[in-house]
């Protein structure tokens with residue numbers, strides 16, 4: 001698989017280092033925060049330190065605030081809804097969106113701290129000596 005963009009990897013909730021392994025081990029219906037301990041492809045740990053994802057709350061706050069502002073804003077300003085109706089619909093929609101935002105916030109948070117490493121991209125053509133060079137670099 002060719003290198004995905006950072007945004008595509010975040011939206012797809014893929015490992016920040018290889019952009020291939022899934023961060024989450026189960027569908028959202030089986031638990032919002034069911035994550036792999038490490039990437040199944042490149043072994044990148046997903047919890048960098050204890051309590052690492054506390055900071056993801058800031059990202060989640062920004063994302064959910066953006067969701068509420070945009071939906072209420074569109075309903076009131078563009079579609080001329082009442083304030084009560086716009087908030088009711090936005091909160092009802094939030095029941096489905098907020099678990100997704102919680103997962104997305106963790107993905108964004110991890111992608112802030114871990115960068116992409118093309119070493120894990122299998123589509124990059126390697127010369128026979130590249131494996132030897134890589135083995136020497138690891139020592």
Ligand SMILES: [Zn+2]
Nearest residue numbers: 015018039042
């Ligand atoms: Zn990975």
